[in-house]
Amino acid sequence: xxxxxxxxxxDICQRGTSLTIQCQVDSQVTMMFWYxxxxxxxxxxxxxxxxxxxxxxxxxxxxxxxxxxxxxxxxSTLTVSNMxxxxxxxxxxxxxxxxxxxxxxxxAGTRLSVL
Amino acid sequence: xxxxxxxxxxxxxxxxxxVSLNCTYSNSAFQYFMWYRxxxxxxxxxxxxxxxxxxxxxxxxxxQVDKSSKYISLFIRDSQxxxxxxxxxxxxxxxxxxxxxxxxxxxxx
Numbered sequence: 001x002x003x004x005x006x007x008x009x010x011d012i013c014q015r016g017t018s019l020t021i022q023c024q025v026d027s028q029v030t031m032m033f034w035y036x037x038x039x040x041x042x043x044x045x046x047x048x049x050x051x052x053x054x055x056x057x058x059x060x061x062x063x064x065x066x067x068x069x070x071x072x073x074x075x076s077t078l079t080v081s082n083m084x085x086x087x088x089x090x091x092x093x094x095x096x097x098x099x100x101x102x103x104x105x106x107x108a109g110t111r112l113s114v115l
Numbered sequence: 116x117x118x119x120x121x122x123x124x125x126x127x128x129x130x131x132x133x134v135s136l137n138c139t140y141s142n143s144a145f146q147y148f149m150w151y152r153x154x155x156x157x158x159x160x161x162x163x164x165x166x167x168x169x170x171x172x173x174x175x176x177x178x179q180v181d182k183s184s185k186y187i188s189l190f191i192r193d194s195q196x197x198x199x200x201x202x203x204x205x206x207x208x209x210x211x212x213x214x215x216x217x218x219x220x221x222x223x224x
Binding site (some may be wrong): 004 | 123147149151156157158159160164197203210211212214215216217
């Protein structure tokens with residue numbers, strides 16, 4: 001298994017600003033992912049963070065709004081840019097082995113409120 | 116039709132009862148089937164995973180997969196108030212995991 005540390009755990013931000021969320025894994029993982037979870041809802045995949053190359057975004061999510069970095073196998077960041085109240089959500093990072101046995105382990109999440 | 120269907124509940128059962136949580140899916144390409152537990156204000160925690168059809172047991176938890184019916188279940192025996200959480204089924208596809216909506220479970224003392 002892997003232990004995922006995410007920070008900040010929560011933040012309250014003003015409209016139009018940006019927030020960068022950090023994710024650290026305690027061991028090397030092949031895959032890292034970023035999700036969004038609205039209260040009481042399931043997880044929606046934002047993107048796959050690729051080491052040393054551009055992230056792979058899901059439909060409805062774009063790099064200008066959610067730039068992602070992954071400089072090595074254990075660390076990734078997600079930036080929520082030019083925030084609006086609609087971006088208020090829980091953002092979760094996960095790490096996993098990928099391939100046939102794609103088991104993912106999650107951080108505690110970042111609770112973001114945009115005023 | 117959604118790839119993974121899960122009744123969001125809430126489901127309330129008395130302490131000590133057997134709980135049955137279920138998901139159906141439409142994509143026969145899914146190979147790994149997982150159950151995650153998520154407590155309020157926490158990230159999802161992997162509870163169990165299975166690969167083939169059949170049962171897998173871990174303590175009070177049993178995961179069941181029926182690939183012919185595209186149906187998976189999680190059974191919790193001797194349910195405890197500490198089992199109160201949201202349970203999400205999940206399945207892998209193309210290096211990604213597709214999650215169900217999650218079922219909110221309340222175990223009543």
